[in-house]
Structures are given as C-alpha cells and as structure tokens.
Amino acid sequence: MKKYRDLVVHEGNQSLVDALEMSVLSLIAGRPIHVHVEGLRGTGKTTVVRAMKSILPSIERIAGCSYNCEPTNPHCPIHRNMESGDLSLLGTESVSIPFLEISHAAKLGTVVGSIDLAKVVDPNQPEVALLPGVIPRAYRGIIFVDEINRLADTSPELTDVLLDVMGTKPGRLQVEETGLPTFTLPVMCCVWAASNPDEEPGALEDIRRQLSDRFDFVVNMGRPQNHDTVKEILSGYTAEEESPRLQHGGFVPQKADVLRKISLPDDLSSLLAELYVGFGIESLRAVEAISLGARARAAMNSRTRVLLDDIRGVLAITLRHRVDGATLINISKFLDEYESRRGRHRDQDRTPDDSGDNVDEGQTCQQNSRGLARGGDTSMKPESLWDRLMKGMGLIRPDVSRRHHSLQERGFATGTGVSRGQTGHGRRYAAGGGTSIADPRDVDVSAPPGKAKSLFQLAGGDILFTEEDLRIR
Ligand SMILES: [Zn+2]
Known part of the structure; x- marks a missing residue:
C-alpha cells in the first residue's frame, strides 16, 4: 500500500x-x-x-476499550457510568x-454491532452490552x-x-434487538x-x-x-x-490546534447567510460545510484568520452536489462582486490602522506559494478561479459574461425562483438565473409584413406554396 x-x-x-x-x-x-x-x-x-x-x-483511549473512549469523557456503555476513580484504575493506552x-456487500450486524447475549443473561452481573461493529x-x-x-x-x-x-x-447509532x-x-x-x-x-x-x-x-x-x-x-x-x-510541508497534525481556535468572522458569516437565503440553497448543511471547510482551509495554511479566498477555495466541493451548475456559477460571480464592493469600501475608508489587513494577505500569499497551488490560495484573480470552477465542473465557458453585465447595468433581474420580499444581490442571480437567458433587447426582432389575419380568412394559396411559388418570391 x-x-x-x-x-x-x-x-x-x-x-x-x-x-x-x-x-x-x-x-x-x-x-x-x-x-x-x-x-x-x-x-x-x-x-x-x-x-x-x-x-x-495516535489517540489516547481507556485501556482496552474497543469503542475508543476518551479517558476524560467516556461514551461507551461500559465506561460512561463509571466513577472517575474506577476509570483511572483502568489506565490509558495510545492507539493509532x-x-x-x-x-457494499457488508451486513448490518457487522457494521452496527449486535447485543452481546452472553452478557445480558449473565446471572451474576447482567448488563446490556454491544458486540461493537465497524x-x-x-x-x-x-x-x-x-x-x-x-x-x-x-x-x-x-x-x-x-x-x-x-x-x-x-x-x-441506534441498535434495536427484539425484546x-x-x-x-x-x-x-x-x-x-x-x-x-x-x-x-x-x-x-x-x-x-x-x-x-x-x-x-x-x-x-x-x-x-x-x-x-x-x-x-x-x-x-x-x-x-x-x-x-x-x-511542501504536507500534513501537520498540530494544525488541528489552530482549527480549534478559529471562528468565522462576522462579515463572512453574514455573507454565508446571504448566500443561503438569496440563492435559495436547500440544505443548511451546505453553509455549515462552507463555514467548517473555510476554517479548515485557513488552519491548513497556519492562519487563524479566515479569508474570503478560503470560502472560494471550498465553494465547488461544498456546493456541486447541492445546487445546479448555473447557481454555482452565479454564486461565484456574486462573491467576485462582493469582493470588489468590499475592496472599494476599503479604499475609501482606509486609515493607517487598516494596513494590517494587507500585510496579513501578503504573508498569506508567501505561505501558500507551495510548488503545487492549493485550490485558489495564492493571489488568485477572480477570472482564474472562474476558469478553474468551470473546468472542474466540466463545463465549457459560454460567452455570457458581457451579456450578464449588461443585464445588471440595466437592472434586468433574472431571479425567478426566489420570493420578491428578499433583498440582497443573491436575488438577481438566484437559481437558474442568468447564464442562458437572452435579453430580449439584444435579439433582432422583425415583424411579419402586413397585418396579421385569422387562418380562416386566408385563401389556400396563402398557406400552401409550391416550389415554383417560392422561386418567384
Ligand atoms: Zn469505553
């Protein structure tokens, strides 16, 4: 192996x-x-x-416990009700x-486990015990x-x-045995x-x-x-x-300590809430996964601060099984727009104290310049993320960006699956919106010559043509 x-x-x-x-x-x-x-x-x-x-x-467990009980917080049926004094007598051991x-051919009993009948019917010390499964x-x-x-x-x-x-x-895990x-x-x-x-x-x-x-x-x-x-x-x-x-550093278990300390900053929490509501994402697990994934990604890069890039970096893997392709693309565009709005805001409000942000981002770029770029970590431009996203999903990039922007400029809302009361930019891009719908104003429209007539008012010659008629026309 x-x-x-x-x-x-x-x-x-x-x-x-x-x-x-x-x-x-x-x-x-x-x-x-x-x-x-x-x-x-x-x-x-x-x-x-x-x-x-x-x-x-390795992990530390109560010695001999096949449920891998944490010595300070036992959960298994054997140890969870024991006095701490008795537990410490058992001792601990280190296992990987x-x-x-x-x-796919596994049986329920081997996966879940079954009740250990010998222990249940033991006349001296009857107890409910599980023969633990996988x-x-x-x-x-x-x-x-x-x-x-x-x-x-x-x-x-x-x-x-x-x-x-x-x-x-x-x-x-619920185990049910008759009786x-x-x-x-x-x-x-x-x-x-x-x-x-x-x-x-x-x-x-x-x-x-x-x-x-x-x-x-x-x-x-x-x-x-x-x-x-x-x-x-x-x-x-x-x-x-x-x-x-x-x-390239690879995996360092100590980074788990970093992960424990990280929480999602307020602005990014609001952003996720806006994604969830504005794009009508069905499952709350989706935004929970983005939040946890972004924090784990920050920890992998030894940062305690979560960046917008961390959210981008886990966007495709947390959403591709939960929303359709068009929505995923629109969410990605929405993040681009969010970033440029935030960038403008920051430029306007910049004071000497704010410069810390930039130092941090600069360090991030250096830390991440590993030989193999980790999904979106280095100073990634929205365009290249976009390309990666499209490539990852196996989609050919349609030439819709120009049209999409022109729709936005004219305030042409394409969101159809979301209720009207909602605010925020998500509405504009919401499910199914945008990428394949042509703006009627971009389409050349030609009216038929002459006023329309009812079918019954037309003579036979107006409906049926011979090839010769067509040549004359
Ligand atoms: Zn145990």
Missing part, C-alpha cells in the same frame, strides 16, 4: 488530497468533515484515500486513529465506504444507518466514500439525494494530464528526501 509521502500529487488528485487533509484535521479538532470522491475507475481514488492512513496520528472499511469501533476515526453508490442502491438499511451517523455532529430496550451510541467519525458515477447504478445524488447531502465535501477525481507526472507515478517510488509532499 502506498504511503502518504509516496503520493504523486497532480492536478487530477490535488483537490482530493487537500480535502482529506482538511478532514483529518477536522477529525482531530472534533468536528469531522465527511468526504465523497467521485471519479472513473483506475484514477487512483482508493489509493489516495488509503494512503492517508499513514499520516493518522482507526481506519475501517465498509464494503461504526462503534471507528469512534474518533475514519470509516471508508468504497462504491457507496452501489451500497445506496442495494442496502437501504445500511444507507439509513449512515444517514443517522452523518445526520448530526456527533452522529448517533431489549433500544440502545443508542454517539458516533464521532469521518465518513469517506468513493464512487464511480459512470458505472451502474449511477451517481449517488441520483440514487439517494439525502445521503449525498450528508457529505460536506464532494471532490471530483481527475486524471494526471502531464507526461512527467505519469512517468513519476509509473516509477512507483519517490525517494524520501525528494518527496514533494514532505518538501
């Missing part, structure tokens, strides 16, 4: 590596990010996912963060579901379990999943939209495009001192 340091990171898998690194950080910080990667067979999705095992740090897999054992760890589109198609009961586990943070009280456990883990939308039964969001929405990030895995990259992959091994991942 490939190790993280041996990964050849290229334009096709960069966003997956970034997303998984952010997810690991978020897990250590206690707010797991769920990641779904889509891509064709053979692009190396699972190789990248499994390589992340090698960077998972669990990484467990669920295949999910309880992955507490504070990672569950990987390969081919999740097939799982969603063939195992509705396992899909329901995942919906519960991923529905809230922390999630919950016994219902048994519930908290679940705190990252779910990573992979699928190939081109294979039966198709894309996850078409099979179970609800499950698709549970993923904070959806990443598209592409192919390496560069000749040298392919050669490097074929060589199969990167010498440690030449490893691009190590050279």
Whole structure:
C-alpha cells in the first residue's frame, strides 16, 4: 500500500488530497468533515484515500476499550457510568486513529454491532452490552465506504444507518434487538466514500439525494494530464528526501490546534447567510460545510484568520452536489462582486490602522506559494478561479459574461425562483438565473409584413406554396 509521502500529487488528485487533509484535521479538532470522491475507475481514488492512513496520528483511549473512549469523557456503555476513580484504575493506552472499511456487500450486524447475549443473561452481573461493529469501533476515526453508490442502491438499511451517523455532529447509532430496550451510541467519525458515477447504478445524488447531502465535501477525481507526472507515478517510488509532499510541508497534525481556535468572522458569516437565503440553497448543511471547510482551509495554511479566498477555495466541493451548475456559477460571480464592493469600501475608508489587513494577505500569499497551488490560495484573480470552477465542473465557458453585465447595468433581474420580499444581490442571480437567458433587447426582432389575419380568412394559396411559388418570391 502506498504511503502518504509516496503520493504523486497532480492536478487530477490535488483537490482530493487537500480535502482529506482538511478532514483529518477536522477529525482531530472534533468536528469531522465527511468526504465523497467521485471519479472513473483506475484514477487512483482508493489509493489516495488509503494512503492517508499513514499520516493518522495516535489517540489516547481507556485501556482496552474497543469503542475508543476518551479517558476524560467516556461514551461507551461500559465506561460512561463509571466513577472517575474506577476509570483511572483502568489506565490509558495510545492507539493509532482507526481506519475501517465498509464494503457494499457488508451486513448490518457487522457494521452496527449486535447485543452481546452472553452478557445480558449473565446471572451474576447482567448488563446490556454491544458486540461493537465497524461504526462503534471507528469512534474518533475514519470509516471508508468504497462504491457507496452501489451500497445506496442495494442496502437501504445500511444507507439509513449512515444517514443517522452523518445526520448530526456527533452522529448517533441506534441498535434495536427484539425484546431489549433500544440502545443508542454517539458516533464521532469521518465518513469517506468513493464512487464511480459512470458505472451502474449511477451517481449517488441520483440514487439517494439525502445521503449525498450528508457529505460536506464532494471532490471530483481527475486524471494526471502531464507526461512527467505519469512517468513519476509509473516509477512507483519517490525517494524520501525528494518527496514533494514532505518538501511542501504536507500534513501537520498540530494544525488541528489552530482549527480549534478559529471562528468565522462576522462579515463572512453574514455573507454565508446571504448566500443561503438569496440563492435559495436547500440544505443548511451546505453553509455549515462552507463555514467548517473555510476554517479548515485557513488552519491548513497556519492562519487563524479566515479569508474570503478560503470560502472560494471550498465553494465547488461544498456546493456541486447541492445546487445546479448555473447557481454555482452565479454564486461565484456574486462573491467576485462582493469582493470588489468590499475592496472599494476599503479604499475609501482606509486609515493607517487598516494596513494590517494587507500585510496579513501578503504573508498569506508567501505561505501558500507551495510548488503545487492549493485550490485558489495564492493571489488568485477572480477570472482564474472562474476558469478553474468551470473546468472542474466540466463545463465549457459560454460567452455570457458581457451579456450578464449588461443585464445588471440595466437592472434586468433574472431571479425567478426566489420570493420578491428578499433583498440582497443573491436575488438577481438566484437559481437558474442568468447564464442562458437572452435579453430580449439584444435579439433582432422583425415583424411579419402586413397585418396579421385569422387562418380562416386566408385563401389556400396563402398557406400552401409550391416550389415554383417560392422561386418567384
Ligand atoms: Zn469505553
């Protein structure tokens, strides 16, 4: 199995590596990010996912607890009601963060667990105990579901379990056995999943939209495009001192401490609220994912301050499975406009005290000038983000920007799916608006010659023409 340091990171898998690194950080910080990667067979999705095992740090747990109980905050049925004195007698141990897999052929009992009947009927000390399945054992760890589109198609009961586990943070797992009280456990883990939308039964969001929405990030895995990259992959091994991942800093678990300290600044919170309301985004999870993703991205870059660029950087992976392509493009344009408005505002109000902002952004650019540009980090122009977004979504860039601007200048509102009472610029771009609707004023209109007549008033010769008639005309 490939190790993280041996990964050849290229334009096709960069966003997956970034997303998984952010997810690991978020897990250590206690707010797991769920990641779904889509891509064709053979692009190396699972190789990248499994390589992340090698960077998972250790966690401290109550000795011998297969639920990975935190020594100071036990949650499992065995330890959660114990006195602290008894707990400290048990001692602690260090284990690596669990990484467990669920295949699409898995059985409910092995995934959830089952009631340990031997303990229940023990005459000396009867107790309800669980023989833990994959999910309880992955507490504070990672569950990987390969081919999740097939799982969603063939195992509705396992899909329901995942919906519960991923529905809230922390999630919950309910175990029901006939004749016994219902048994519930908290679940705190990252779910990573992979699928190939081109294979039966198709894309996850078409099979179970609800499950698709549970993923904070959806990443598209592409192919390496560069000749040298392919050669490097074929060589199969990167010498440690030449490893691009190590050279560029890669993953540092200490950044999780930074993530714990970061909160979203007020102006960016308002911006997300405006996106949610103005664009009629269906799921609140979408804006929660943008918020968490932007903070994780700031932490990855060792910043405690979240920038607008962090929101841009996670926009496509948090929204592409939740809104249609036109809305995503319009949201991106809206952010461009927001930035230029804010830029103007800042220019007008600038005082010597404000210069701190710029110093910070300058440092950011330097910090981020890693050999491989991390999605949108360097001093990225709106245009290039736009191009990347279009490319990432596999859309050809239509020549609509000029027309769109002319619509705005004339106040031609194209928002149709949003109620009139709403304010803010989101309304103008709201769902489905803009990109493909022609302004009637741009279209050449020619009226038919002569006044219109009812069909019944026309003679036969006015309706039917021979080829000869047409030639004469
Ligand atoms: Zn425990």
